[in-house]
Amino acid sequence: MRTITVRQAIQEALREEMRRDExxxxxxxxxxxxxxxxxxxxxxxxxxxxxxxxDTPISETxxxxxxxxxxxxxxxxxxxxxxxxxxxQALDQVVNHSAKLxxxxxxxMKVPMVMRTPAGWSQLSATHSQTLELLFAYxxxxxxxxxxxxxxxxxxxxxxxxxxxxxxxxxxxLIYGAKGEVPEEEYLVPIGKSVVRRPGKDxxxxxxxxMAMLAMEAANDLAAEGIDVEVIxxxxxxxxxxxxxxxxxxxxxxVVIAEEGWKTYGIGAEVQSRxxxxxxxxxxxxxRRVAGVEVPAPYNKHLEMAAYPHKANxxxxxxxxxx
Amino acid sequence: MVDKQLxxxxxxxMALIRRFEEKCAEGYAYAKIGGFxxxxxxxxxxxxxxxxxxxxxxxxxxxxxxxxxxxxxxxxTNALMAELYGKATGxxxxxxxxxxxxxASKHFWGGYALVGAHLPLAVGLAMASQYKGENRxxxxxxxxxxxxNGGFHESLxxxxxxxxxxxFLIENNLYSMGVALHxxxxxxxxxxxxxxxxxxxxxxxxxxxxxxxxxxKRAVEHVRAGNGPVLLEAKTYRFRGHSMAxxxxxxxxxxxxxxxxxxxxxxxKARCVEAGIATAAEFDEMEAAANREAEExxxxxxxxxxxxxxxxxxxxxxxxxxxTEYQPV
Numbered sequence: 001m002r003t004i005t006v007r008q009a010i011q012e013a014l015r016e017e018m019r020r021d022e023x024x025x026x027x028x029x030x031x032x033x034x035x036x037x038x039x040x041x042x043x044x045x046x047x048x049x050x051x052x053x054x055d056t057p058i059s060e061t062x063x064x065x066x067x068x069x070x071x072x073x074x075x076x077x078x079x080x081x082x083x084x085x086x087x088x089q090a091l092d093q094v095v096n097h098s099a100k101l102x103x104x105x106x107x108x109m110k111v112p113m114v115m116r117t118p119a120g121w122s123q124l125s126a127t128h129s130q131t132l133e134l135l136f137a138y139x140x141x142x143x144x145x146x147x148x149x150x151x152x153x154x155x156x157x158x159x160x161x162x163x164x165x166x167x168x169x170x171x172x173x174l175i176y177g178a179k180g181e182v183p184e185e186e187y188l189v190p191i192g193k194s195v196v197r198r199p200g201k202d203x204x205x206x207x208x209x210x211m212a213m214l215a216m217e218a219a220n221d222l223a224a225e226g227i228d229v230e231v232i233x234x235x236x237x238x239x240x241x242x243x244x245x246x247x248x249x250x251x252x253x254x255v256v257i258a259e260e261g262w263k264t265y266g267i268g269a270e271v272q273s274r275x276x277x278x279x280x281x282x283x284x285x286x287x288r289r290v291a292g293v294e295v296p297a298p299y300n301k302h303l304e305m306a307a308y309p310h311k312a313n314x315x316x317x318x319x320x321x322x323x
Numbered sequence: 324m325v326d327k328q329l330x331x332x333x334x335x336x337m338a339l340i341r342r343f344e345e346k347c348a349e350g351y352a353y354a355k356i357g358g359f360x361x362x363x364x365x366x367x368x369x370x371x372x373x374x375x376x377x378x379x380x381x382x383x384x385x386x387x388x389x390x391x392x393x394x395x396x397x398x399x400t401n402a403l404m405a406e407l408y409g410k411a412t413g414x415x416x417x418x419x420x421x422x423x424x425x426x427a428s429k430h431f432w433g434g435y436a437l438v439g440a441h442l443p444l445a446v447g448l449a450m451a452s453q454y455k456g457e458n459r460x461x462x463x464x465x466x467x468x469x470x471x472n473g474g475f476h477e478s479l480x481x482x483x484x485x486x487x488x489x490x491f492l493i494e495n496n497l498y499s500m501g502v503a504l505h506x507x508x509x510x511x512x513x514x515x516x517x518x519x520x521x522x523x524x525x526x527x528x529x530x531x532x533x534x535x536x537x538x539x540k541r542a543v544e545h546v547r548a549g550n551g552p553v554l555l556e557a558k559t560y561r562f563r564g565h566s567m568a569x570x571x572x573x574x575x576x577x578x579x580x581x582x583x584x585x586x587x588x589x590x591x592k593a594r595c596v597e598a599g600i601a602t603a604a605e606f607d608e609m610e611a612a613a614n615r616e617a618e619e620x621x622x623x624x625x626x627x628x629x630x631x632x633x634x635x636x637x638x639x640x641x642x643x644x645x646x647t648e649y650q651p652v
Contacts, residue, residue: 059480065441066446097444107638
């Protein structure tokens with residue numbers, strides 16, 4: 001099978017869905033002639049024109065509010081927020097409008113919008129490096145997706161665009177260049193389904209996005225020592241599909257949860273408590289969490305590397321639960 | 324002057340809003356209505372005149388003081404009162420309450436409760452109309468307080484940049500809750516803010532239904548001709564407090580009395596009778612019809628069923644995934 005990058009997978013999903021449905025359009029800061037901050041929408045304005053690839057003012061409130069309104073008006077907008085950190089400027093629209101209109105008005109409205117936004121870090125310091133997916137995952141009414149592989153990026157983005165509810169689609173900038181197998185023919189990946197990325201019998205690692213990729217590397221390293229790691233990629237953070245996790249825990253009895261976000265109140269905290277609620281009798285060792293250090297992101301590269309979790313941290317946590 | 328039928332219809336709608344809201348106040352006193360209740364009484368001419376100048380399929384988004392706009396657009400008053408009573412038959416099925424009236428089938432996209440935050444929704448609705456090459460325009464209705472919020476600036480700028488068909492209508496009732504306009508705004512003629520965006524701005528007498536209608540008609544023509552958005556300012560006043568909880572310590576009784584002399588309903592009737600457009604008896608018939616409709620809405624709301632608890636989690640998603648049914652805590 002051919003191999004493409006995460007960035008290419010996203011581009012293919014957008015292009016295919018825009019060709020398929022003329023109501024699908026892109027809007028955001030610098031997405032047309034600049035080609036977006038991470039180059040994802042490069043060339044799109046040439047194929048689809050300014051009507052469907054709209055450069056907007058730096059107005060995050062208006063971008064997400066207008067996308068929500070355009071969705072009410074029968075379109076399928078894909079607003080891009082240049083960085084998840086800037087989404088804080090749009091949080092009121094997302095939380096109070098995009099997520100609420102269906103419920104608040106008794107089911108007479110729907111908001112088929114996909115907010116795409118890159119997350120991640122690389123010496124961008126405190127205000128440009130935050131791991132904020134939790135803020136969205138907390139909100140009923142949203143669907144929140146944060147994939148790892150190119151295959152999932154493409155299939156989940158296509159599902160998100162066809163979904164009638166607001167979807168927050170979060171891309172980790174550090175894996176835009178990661179490669180993986182993606183078929184030529186069309187496919188969809190369903191929202192709300194966690195996946196067993198690698199079967200194993202000794203220990204379960206639950207992760208998503210970049211950490212799921214690192215978990216796979218850690219599992220491959222440990223396989224050489226005869227440690228058989230099962231990796232589960234959550235892929236969707238809301239609704240959270242715990243079924244494969246619980247099934248896995250019942251088999252391995254040992255769990256590591258890996259995320260980049262701050263540990264306190266984090267995604268890992270939720271997964272951990274659900275494991276204790278639903279599979280307490282199957283746990284042979286305390287569930288361990290690998291997470292970011294609770295500090296605003298520093299600029300200095302050594303400090304920054306120390307602030308985020310890496311493959312070595314996952315490996316260490318696996319050894320710990322296997323003791 | 325306007326023709327007789329229109330004069331009477333405007334009167335009927337203004338009277339209906341007034342009678343409906345008097346019933347709201349009663350319902351609130353009897354604890355049939357909970358939460359916040361913001362009455363529109365005094366401002367009726369703005370809703371009836373401005374919305375009357377739109378086509379039925381023009382899109383409307385408005386603020387939390389939304390009863391008048393919903394009635395002016397022709398939403399079913401039974402469903403509106405039932406919404407206030409929190410009943411299953413309410414326009415938002417008892418999920419929204421006073422601040423969240425809506426009827427998507429009438430392009431009335433709802434009342435919104437965060438000051439200035441709904442303006443971008445109108446920008447988006449207009450974007451959809453422009454995108455599809457339709458002739459619909461969008462109207463965003465909001466208070467003077469909204470003009471100090473970032474959503475106002477971002478929306479007017481974006482609508483102007485894209486030349487979108489939007490009418491931004493400020494209902495300037497002189498108070499942001501309890502803060503007088505001169506204490507929170509750098510200028511008192513808010514329509515002048517249009518100049519910052521290179522768009523047309525205009526003010527009108529918000530106590531005069533005909534002035535509201537005519538100013539909005541001009542704005543509609545300007546917007547439909549493809550000239551981009553317009554900023555309208557209605558100079559108006561609310562006779563009641565900000566909400567039912569407001570002891571009104573921030574304004575004088577004399578000031579309220581001064582504005583009550585401009586009551587949009589009684590002055591309209593007097594003007595029309597004097598001009599010979601219709602007789603006092605004909606206006607009284609309209610008044611009686613409004614009374615009956617308001618009373619009927621209370622009866623309907625009172626007799627309607629509460630929503631079933633089993634429906635608590637309905638409507639969170641248009642396309643639910645996984646377990647979304649209500650599980651008692």
